[in-house]
Amino acid sequence: MDTLLSGQLLFAALVSGSLYALVALGLNLVYGTLRLLNIAHGDLVMIGAYTAFWLFTLFAIPPLVSLVIAAALCALLGWAVYAGLFRRMLAKPDLAKRVEANSLILFYGISVILQNLAALAFTSSSRGYQYLDTVLTWQGVSMTGNRLLSLGVATTVCFGTLLFLRFHLFGWGLRAVIQRREAAQVVGVNMNRIQLATICGGFAVAGIAGVLVSMTEQITPFMGFPFTIVAFVVIIIGGLGNIGAGILAGFCLGLVETYGIALTSPGYRSILIYGLFVAVLLIRPEGIFTKAVRS
Amino acid sequence: MAFLDIKGVSKRFGGLMALNDVSLQVEQGEIFGLMGANGAGKTTLFSVIAGHVPPTAGEVIFDGTRLTGLSPSRICRRGLCRTFQIVRPFAGLTVAENLRVAALYGSARKLSETEIAQVVDDALEAVDLSDRRQLDAAQLTLSGQKRLEIARALATGAQLVMLDEVMAGLNPTEVSAMLDTLGRLRRERGLTFVIVEHVIGALMTLSDRILVLDHGERIAFGTPEEIGNHDRVAEVYFG
Amino acid sequence: MKNVSITLGLALAALGVAAPFTGSPYLMGIVFQLAMWIALAQSWSMLSATTGYLSLGHAVFYGVGAYVCVLLTGLIPFEFALIAAAAAAALFAALVGMPVLRVRGPYFVILTYGLSELVRHIVMRIESALGSFGRMLFDVPPIEVLLWWMVGLATLATLGAFVIRHSRFGAGLAAIREDEVAAETVGVPVARLKLLAFIASAAIPGAVGGLALLRTSYFEPAQAFDPVISFTIVTMALVGGTETVRGPILGALGFTLLSEFLWSSLPQLYMIVLGLTLITFILFVPRGLSGLVDSIKGAR
Numbered sequence: 087m088d089t090l091l092s093g094q095l096l097f098a099a100l101v102s103g104s105l106y107a108l109v110a111l112g113l114n115l116v117y118g119t120l121r122l123l124n125i126a127h128g129d130l131v132m133i134g135a136y137t138a139f140w141l142f143t144l145f146a147i148p149p150l151v152s153l154v155i156a157a158a159l160c161a162l163l164g165w166a167v168y169a170g171l172f173r174r175m176l177a178k179p180d181l182a183k184r185v186e187a188n189s190l191i192l193f194y195g196i197s198v199i200l201q202n203l204a205a206l207a208f209t210s211s212s213r214g215y216q217y218l219d220t221v222l223t224w225q226g227v228s229m230t231g232n233r234l235l236s237l238g239v240a241t242t243v244c245f246g247t248l249l250f251l252r253f254h255l256f257g258w259g260l261r262a263v264i265q266r267r268e269a270a271q272v273v274g275v276n277m278n279r280i281q282l283a284t285i286c287g288g289f290a291v292a293g294i295a296g297v298l299v300s301m302t303e304q305i306t307p308f309m310g311f312p313f314t315i316v317a318f319v320v321i322i323i324g325g326l327g328n329i330g331a332g333i334l335a336g337f338c339l340g341l342v343e344t345y346g347i348a349l350t351s352p353g354y355r356s357i358l359i360y361g362l363f364v365a366v367l368l369i370r371p372e373g374i375f376t377k378a379v380r381s
Numbered sequence: 382m383a384f385l386d387i388k389g390v391s392k393r394f395g396g397l398m399a400l401n402d403v404s405l406q407v408e409q410g411e412i413f414g415l416m417g418a419n420g421a422g423k424t425t426l427f428s429v430i431a432g433h434v435p436p437t438a439g440e441v442i443f444d445g446t447r448l449t450g451l452s453p454s455r456i457c458r459r460g461l462c463r464t465f466q467i468v469r470p471f472a473g474l475t476v477a478e479n480l481r482v483a484a485l486y487g488s489a490r491k492l493s494e495t496e497i498a499q500v501v502d503d504a505l506e507a508v509d510l511s512d513r514r515q516l517d518a519a520q521l522t523l524s525g526q527k528r529l530e531i532a533r534a535l536a537t538g539a540q541l542v543m544l545d546e547v548m549a550g551l552n553p554t555e556v557s558a559m560l561d562t563l564g565r566l567r568r569e570r571g572l573t574f575v576i577v578e579h580v581i582g583a584l585m586t587l588s589d590r591i592l593v594l595d596h597g598e599r600i601a602f603g604t605p606e607e608i609g610n611h612d613r614v615a616e617v618y619f620g
Numbered sequence: 621m622k623n624v625s626i627t628l629g630l631a632l633a634a635l636g637v638a639a640p641f642t643g644s645p646y647l648m649g650i651v652f653q654l655a656m657w658i659a660l661a662q663s664w665s666m667l668s669a670t671t672g673y674l675s676l677g678h679a680v681f682y683g684v685g686a687y688v689c690v691l692l693t694g695l696i697p698f699e700f701a702l703i704a705a706a707a708a709a710a711l712f713a714a715l716v717g718m719p720v721l722r723v724r725g726p727y728f729v730i731l732t733y734g735l736s737e738l739v740r741h742i743v744m745r746i747e748s749a750l751g752s753f754g755r756m757l758f759d760v761p762p763i764e765v766l767l768w769w770m771v772g773l774a775t776l777a778t779l780g781a782f783v784i785r786h787s788r789f790g791a792g793l794a795a796i797r798e799d800e801v802a803a804e805t806v807g808v809p810v811a812r813l814k815l816l817a818f819i820a821s822a823a824i825p826g827a828v829g830g831l832a833l834l835r836t837s838y839f840e841p842a843q844a845f846d847p848v849i850s851f852t853i854v855t856m857a858l859v860g861g862t863e864t865v866r867g868p869i870l871g872a873l874g875f876t877l878l879s880e881f882l883w884s885s886l887p888q889l890y891m892i893v894l895g896l897t898l899i900t901f902i903l904f905v906p907r908g909l910s911g912l913v914d915s916i917k918g919a920r
Contacts, residue, residue, distance in 0.1 A: 122726075123730060125730065171903065174903060175902075186725050186726040187672070187725055187728075187729055188902055190676075191674065191676075191729070192903075194676065194851065195894075195895040195896070195899040197895075198851060198895040199899075202889070202891040202895070315734065318734075353745060357745060360738035364738050367727055368719050368720070452804070452809070454804050454807045454809045454810065463805060465802070465805075469801060469802035469805075470799070470802070471798035471799055471803075473797070474794060474798060482794070482808065483806040485792070486795075486806060486809075487807035533802075534806070537807055
C-alpha cells in the first residue's frame with residue numbers, strides 16, 4: 087500500500103501520462119480536421135525515436151536539438167501523405183464515399199511500409215542510448231533527468247498547442263473546422279490549408295513524442311503500434327476532435343496504467359490497454375467526456 | 382376497429398417533447414394526411430410507428446396486433462412500411478435489385494422466384510420506372526429516387542405505406558404525376574397511405590382526412606375542407 | 621468470364637489434389653500456403669465483401685482455432701480436433717458478434733484489430749502463467765493429408781462464398797452494405813444477418829488455424845494470433861477484388877507466389893510490397909485484379 091501512495095508512482099504516472107497526452111494530441115488534430123483515423127500514428131513516434139537515436143549516436147546531437155529535426159521530418163512526411171494520397175482520394179467520388187474505412191486500410195498500409203522500411207534499414211534489434219540518466223532526488227522521489235525533461239517538454243507542447251488553438255487566428259479556423267465542417271467552409275475558412283497544416287502539425291507532434299520516448303526506452307521498428315492504440319484509447323475517452331479533453335484523458339490513462347500495473351503485474355499492461363480500447367469502442371465510439379455536451 | 386390505431390404516443394428526446402400524447406386512427410383504404418411546420422413531430426411519429434424509435438409512452442396497434450417493441454424489419458413483414466424524406470436507395474444496386482431485396486425480405490411469407498419477379502415488375506410499373514430497371518439506383522434523378530422509395534415500400538407487400546415528403550423537390554409536372562400514381566394505387570390495390578407533405582396543395586387534394594401537429598401536439602383534425610377553415614391551423618401554419 | 625473462373629477454380633483444385641503424388645515437399649508446401657490463403661480470404665469476404673464491414677482481425681479466428689487444436693491434439697483424432705477448432709472460432713464469433721457488429725465504419729475496422737490483439741495478449745498471459753513457452757506437437761499427420769484437408773477447406777470456402785453471394789442471404793447482406801437503415805425498413809433482419817455472416821466468416825479460419833498448426837507442429841500464441849495474418853488476408857482480398865468470388869483467389873495466387881520469391885529471403889521487403897500494392901489498388905484499382913481482368917476483356 088505504501089508504494090501506491092508514494093510520490094514515486096505518481097511521478098511515473100505523470101511522465102507516461104504526459105507522453106500519452108502528447109501522442110494522442112497529434113492523432114486527435116488529424117482526426118478532428120480530416121475525420122480520418124491514422125492507424126500509422128505510432129509509427130511516426132518510431133521515426134522520431136530513430137531520428138534522435140541516430141543523431142545522438144552518430145553526431146552527438148542532443149535530443150533537445152533533435153526535437154526540431156524530428157518534428158520537421160515528420161511534418162514533411164505529413165505533407166507527402168496529404169498531397170500524395172489523400173487529396174487524390176478525396177477527389178474521387180467513388181473513393182470518397184467510403185473514405186473513412188478505406189483511409190483506415192490505407193493508413194494501415196502506410197504503417198506496414200514504415201515499420202518494415204525501418205526494419206530493413208536499421209534491423210529489428212532494439213536500441214537505446216544514455217542521456218541525462220543521473221538520478222536526482224527531491225522529497226524522497228528519485229527522478230532521472232531524462233524523465234523530468236520528457237515530462238517538461240510533453241507538458242509544454244500540449245499546453246502550448248492548446249493555448250495556440252485558443253488565441254491564434256489559425257486556431258479559431260481549426261476549431262471551426264473541427265466543430266462545423268460545412269459551416270467553416272461557407273464562412274471562408276481555407277479547408278485545404280487548414281487540413282494540410284494540421285496533418286503536418288499532428289505528424290510533427292508524434293515525431294517530438296518519439297524523441298522523448300527514445301531518451302528513456304529501448305526502440306525497435308515495431309514499437310509504434312502500442313502508441314497508436316494508447317492514443318486511440320485516449321482520444322476516444324476524451325472525445326474525438328476534442329483537444330483539451332484529450333490531453334486530460336492522456337494524463338488519466340497514465341494514472342490508470344501506472345497504478346493498474348502496480349496493483350497487478352507488468353505482464354498485464356497490454357491486456358489492460360487493449361481491454362480499455364475494446365471497451366471504450368464498444369461503449370461509446372464518439373467519446374465519453376463529451377457525452378453531456380453532445381446530447 | 383381502426384386499421385392503424387395510435388394510442389397516446391409520446392416521445393421525449395432529453396428535454397424536448399417531440400410528441401405529446403398523440404392519438405389517431407387510420408381506416409383501411411384511406412389516405413391520411415399529416416401536417417405541421419418543421420419540428421412539429423411528423424417524422425418522429427413515422428419513426429415511432431415504423432419501429433425506428435421506441436416511444437416514451439403509448440402504443441401502436443396495426444391490423445389488430447401491437448407493433449410497439451417490434452423491430453422495423455418485423456413491422457415491415459406485418460405489412461407496414463415507410464419511406465424516407467431524405468431518400469435512402471441501395472445506391473450500388475440496380476433499381477430492380479433494390480425492389481428484389483424488398484420482395485425477398487418484406488413479405489409475410491416466402492415468395493417463389495416467379496412471384497418475386499411479378500412483385501418487382503408490378504412495383505416498377507406502378508411508379509413508372511420499368512425502363513430504368515437495370516440502372517444503378519445512384520444514377521436515377523431525385524424524382525426517380527423518390528419513386529424508387531415508394532416502389533420499394535410497395536414491393537414489400539405492405540398494406541399501409543407511410544410516405545415522408547415524397548413530393549418535396551419535385552417540379553409541378555412530377556407532383557401531378559405522383560398524385561395520379563398514389564390515387565391509382567389506392568383504387569387498384571386498396572392500399573392505405575399515411576402521408577406527410579409540405580406541398581399543402583397536394584396534401585389537400587389527396588387526403589381524406591388530415592391531422593395537424595404543432596410542437597408535438599395534435600391541434601386540429603378533420604377533412605381537408607375543415608382544416609382549411611380552422612382558425613388555429615391558419616394561425617400556426619399559414620401565419 | 622464465368623467459364624474462365626470455373627476453369628481456374630477446377631485447375632487449382634486439381635493441382636491441390638495432385639500435388640502429393642509428385643512427392644515434392646516444396647510444391648506441396650506452396651500449394652498448402654495457396655490453399656490456406658484462398659480459404660482465409662474467401663472466408664473474410666463472406667462478411668467483409670458482402671456487408672462492407674471490413675474486418676482487420678481475422679487472425680483471432682485463426683488463432684482460436686490453432687489454440688483449440690493444440691489443446692485437443694493427442695486427446696481426440698485430429699479430424700475431430702479440426703472440427704472443434706472451426707466450432708470454437710464460430711462460437712467465439714457468435715459470442716462477441718452482437719456488440720462488435722453494432723460498431724460501424726472505421727470504428728469496426730479498428731475494433732476488430734483491437735479485439736484480436738486483446739485475445740492474443742490474454743492467451744499469451746495464460747500460456748506464460750501455465751509456464752508454457754511454446755508447445756511442440758508430436759505425431760502430426762503427414763503433409764499429404766494436411767494438404768488435402770486444406771484444399772478441401774479452400775474449396776468449401778469458395779463454394780460458400782459463391783452460394784452466399786447468390787442467395788437470399790447475400791441479397792440481404794448487400795442491402796446492409798448499401799444502407800443499413802433502409803434495409804431494416806424493407807424487412808431485412810439486419811442484426812441477425814450480420815451476426816450469421818460474422819459466424820460463417822469465422823468458422824473456416826478456425827479450422828485453417830488448426831491445420832496450419834499441425835503443419836508447423838509448433839504453437840506459440842504470438843505467432844498464432846499474428847496481426848500480419850489479418851493484414852495479409854485484407855490485402856489479398858482487396859487487391860484481388862471484392863466484387864466477385866474469383867477476386868480473393870486471384871489475390872491469394874498473386875501474393876502466395878510473390879511470397880515464395882521474397883518471404884524467405886527478404887520478409888521485410890515482402891511486407892513493403894504488400895503495403896505498396898494495397899495502397900496502389902485502393903487508390904487506382906478499387907475493383908481489384910478481378911475488375912482489371914474484366915476491363916481488359918471488355919476493351920478487346
